[in-house]
Amino acid sequence: MSSVYQALSEADSGNEHWVFGTGFNDPLAGVDTTVPSTVDGDDLAAYCLMLGDDALITSHRLQQWCTRCPELEDEVAVANIGLDLLGQARMLLARSGTAGSTTRSEDELAFFRSEREFRNVRLAELVNGDFAHTMARLLILSSWRLTLLNRLTGSVDPVLAAIAEKGRKELAYHRTYAAGWVVRLGQGTEFSHDRMVDGIAAVWPFVPELFDCSETERRMAAVGAGVDPSVVADEVHAVLDEVLAAAGIARPDPVRRAGVGGRTGRDGVHTEAMGYLLAELQSVARADPEATW
Amino acid sequence: MVTIPSTVDEARAIAESVTDPELPMLTLADLGVLRDVSVEGGRLIVRITPTYSGCPAMAAMRAELDCRLRAAGYPEVEVRIELTPAWTTDWITERGRQALAEHGITPPGPAPASGPVPLRLGPPRRTVACPRCGTTDTEPISEFGSTPCKALRRCRACAEPFEYIKEF
Numbered sequence: 001m002s003s004v005y006q007a008l009s010e011a012d013s014g015n016e017h018w019v020f021g022t023g024f025n026d027p028l029a030g031v032d033t034t035v036p037s038t039v040d041g042d043d044l045a046a047y048c049l050m051l052g053d054d055a056l057i058t059s060h061r062l063q064q065w066c067t068r069c070p071e072l073e074d075e076v077a078v079a080n081i082g083l084d085l086l087g088q089a090r091m092l093l094a095r096s097g098t099a100g101s102t103t104r105s106e107d108e109l110a111f112f113r114s115e116r117e118f119r120n121v122r123l124a125e126l127v128n129g130d131f132a133h134t135m136a137r138l139l140i141l142s143s144w145r146l147t148l149l150n151r152l153t154g155s156v157d158p159v160l161a162a163i164a165e166k167g168r169k170e171l172a173y174h175r176t177y178a179a180g181w182v183v184r185l186g187q188g189t190e191f192s193h194d195r196m197v198d199g200i201a202a203v204w205p206f207v208p209e210l211f212d213c214s215e216t217e218r219r220m221a222a223v224g225a226g227v228d229p230s231v232v233a234d235e236v237h238a239v240l241d242e243v244l245a246a247a248g249i250a251r252p253d254p255v256r257r258a259g260v261g262g263r264t265g266r267d268g269v270h271t272e273a274m275g276y277l278l279a280e281l282q283s284v285a286r287a288d289p290e291a292t293w
Numbered sequence: 294m295v296t297i298p299s300t301v302d303e304a305r306a307i308a309e310s311v312t313d314p315e316l317p318m319l320t321l322a323d324l325g326v327l328r329d330v331s332v333e334g335g336r337l338i339v340r341i342t343p344t345y346s347g348c349p350a351m352a353a354m355r356a357e358l359d360c361r362l363r364a365a366g367y368p369e370v371e372v373r374i375e376l377t378p379a380w381t382t383d384w385i386t387e388r389g390r391q392a393l394a395e396h397g398i399t400p401p402g403p404a405p406a407s408g409p410v411p412l413r414l415g416p417p418r419r420t421v422a423c424p425r426c427g428t429t430d431t432e433p434i435s436e437f438g439s440t441p442c443k444a445l446r447r448c449r450a451c452a453e454p455f456e457y458i459k460e461f
Binding site for chain 2: 025027028029030031073074076077080081083084085086087088090091146158159161162163165166167168169170172173175176177179180183239242243246
């Protein structure tokens with residue numbers, strides 16, 4: 001039996017065009033994307049965008065570690081975690097793009113929205129810093145996202161429930177990886193311990209925002225389609241406490257990075273880092289917006 | 294004049310024989326990715342379930358299914374994604390597990406039970422056998438490998454690293 005790569009490259013097979021991309025790009029092809037009658041389509045679209053942007057922006061930051069990780073095995077691990085999140089982002093953005101009153105493709109959403117239209121939490125967009133800083137951020141984001149997805153498996157929207165059922169299994173591995181590194185660095189040398197303490201302290205002001213509930217999330221939770229993030233705070237903090245204790249790191253004092261007039265990532269109000277991130281993420285697509293494979 | 298195969302069974306056999314582009318010793322049937330082949334209003338419908346959310350092999354699998362079935366004479370082929378129930382390594386067949394082992398990749402153990410996963414801070418406590426010498430005296434290197442589905446371990450007896458399909 002020939003491999004798929006052989007089939008793609010055989011001349012006169014009629015399949016040559018697939019050498020430049022298979023064209024089978026819709027991650028939800030054939031999935032019944034009907035919005036349940038009890039759920040508002042625009043709310044569902046906005047909610048999927050929030051979860052999708054969290055994954056997309058976190059993935060982009062992890063991708064920036066490519067060729068820069070401390071060891072080859074971590075290079076592969078960080079890339080794989082980013083790939084898992086990118087897959088989740090694609091499904092969520094695709095769902096968002098068809099659920100509401102305006103239809104947009106996953107590519108339009110990822111590459112042609114402006115900064116103020118992105119709905120990720122600000123913790124996801126922070127500049128990477130050193131490896132300890134990145135592991136601190138990944139630990140918190142993956143622990144938080146895992147608890148959200150665990151509850152989302154019970155969503156009345158079958159597509160969200162299905163995405164959550166797949167995603168939570170991946171997030172378990174992400175959380176284990178990040179927690180392992182926080183413990184290793186915390187209990188390593190004096191130098192690694194200090195850097196891990198700095199990493200936790202640098203991201204800590206952005207943690208409270210994870211448990212804020214936007215109006216969209218409140219409405220989605222009320223109809224059983226989404227999760228109010230405030231209800232997972234205790235669970236997430238218990239995990240963080242366990243990891244920090246194992247790492248020999250004291251929990252930082254509560255501190256909260258203010259928003260602008262109370263508005264933060266879920267409102268489209270981001271830190272200065274977001275503009276530069278989007279410039280990189282969107283630069284190729286925006287250079288030739290009509291380009292196709 | 295192309296004779297269109299009339300039975301769904303023939304189409305299913307073709308679909309089942311399509312291989313994973315990254316793990317060519319496994320067919321879509323071995324992987325548990327192929328869910329169903331049916332006919333709806335003259336169209337051949339093939340349903341597949343993605344493994345990992347970002348698995349890049351899925352697009353290639355869909356292209357190969359379309360290509361092979363159209364080459365066999367089916368005029369209209371539609372490949373549909375089924376997200377639920379979520380794919381698990383428990384769906385890898387016995388034949389698939391043997392094929393993996395023969396090619397130096399240790400097959401997965403039983404997948405974790407569904408539901409919230411407790412935090413695990415120590416090294417993964419799994420019994421994973423070396424595909425070369427068979428000993429279970431192996432240690433983890435990384436929970437991530439060359440594809441989203443694989444992890445890396447090292448055998449303490451023969452000192453060789455090896456990949457295995459991690460439980461999912």
